[in-house]
Amino acid sequence: MAETARTTGGGPGRLLVAVYGIFALAAGARAGVQIATRFEEAPVAYLLSAFAAVVYVLATVALAVDGPVWRRVALAACGVELAGVLIVGTLSLADPAAFPDATVWSQFGRGYGFIPLVLPVAGLLWLRHTMRAARRDG
Amino acid sequence: MTTVLSTSIIVVALLAALVSAVTAFRNRPMGVADLVALGALEVLLIVQVVVGFVKLSGDGGPEDGATFVGYLLGVLLVPLAGAAWGLLERTRWGPTVIVVAGLAVAVMVVRMNQIWDGTVG
Numbered sequence A: 001m002a003e004t005a006r007t008t009g010g011g012p013g014r015l016l017v018a019v020y021g022i023f024a025l026a027a028g029a030r031a032g033v034q035i036a037t038r039f040e041e042a043p044v045a046y047l048l049s050a051f052a053a054v055v056y057v058l059a060t061v062a063l064a065v066d067g068p069v070w071r072r073v074a075l076a077a078c079g080v081e082l083a084g085v086l087i088v089g090t091l092s093l094a095d096p097a098a099f100p101d102a103t104v105w106s107q108f109g110r111g112y113g114f115i116p117l118v119l120p121v122a123g124l125l126w127l128r129h130t131m132r133a134a135r136r137d138g
Numbered sequence B: 001m002t003t004v005l006s007t008s009i010i011v012v013a014l015l016a017a018l019v020s021a022v023t024a025f026r027n028r029p030m031g032v033a034d035l036v037a038l039g040a041l042e043v044l045l046i047v048q049v050v051v052g053f054v055k056l057s058g059d060g061g062p063e064d065g066a067t068f069v070g071y072l073l074g075v076l077l078v079p080l081a082g083a084a085w086g087l088l089e090r091t092r093w094g095p096t097v098i099v100v101a102g103l104a105v106a107v108m109v110v111r112m113n114q115i116w117d118g119t120v121g
Helices: A012-041 A043-064 A068-094 A106-112 A115-137 B003-025 B032-057 B065-088 B093-117
Strands: none
Touching: A012 A043, A012 A115, A012 B065, A012 B093, A043 A068, A043 A115, A068 A106, A068 A115, A106 A115, B003 B032, B003 B093, B032 B065, B032 B093, B065 B093
16 A cells, blocks of 8 residues: 555545545536526525535545645645535534525535535545655655 | 335445445455446446436426436446446455445435435425
């Protein structure tokens, strides 16, 4: 595993990319349908869903592709995602009326088995792990 | 949707996940057993597409037809993506991805049933 630990998309990273890919697809498709069919019902929630989808797509690609720039993109995407799930999660509990329809990040991603909360943390840990491995191996 | 077909798909998806979990646990790359399980799952999902469209053309489809069709077709890609990953990543992490793929298919089929019954929006 030492030989794959340096790249973000190899070894255990594939698992991360796969889960991110599923979420990119699920959030993207959901946001697309919501915006296309009933945007006026809950514009804030649906725009948030769309934003979350974009972040997931970015994170998926950035983790899958190697290179210093992509690593920074992945770092930013995971960071934004963690901030998003924490902020939206807190707001959705504090002021449920502002979120008439659920987003991926509502209630800390409860509708998705809290995976939206776990995923960015796993992503950030994995990025740190691969960065250290790359540095150690030169 | 038909309960028998949905249940069969969920069972086979979980079995495929289990087979690949064993492969990953044994620290092997994806093998024939993983591919057979994925193949069986894909065949059932194709049957589901046919049954789904036949039922949609009749009465009593779901309120949210677009989402349902999205799931119906989208779920087809999941076992294929799992297999592709298993071919690319010739370590235990290939079958680990297939575990996720199997679980994802099971969740998606549960969700499709909810959409069909209109129990969630």
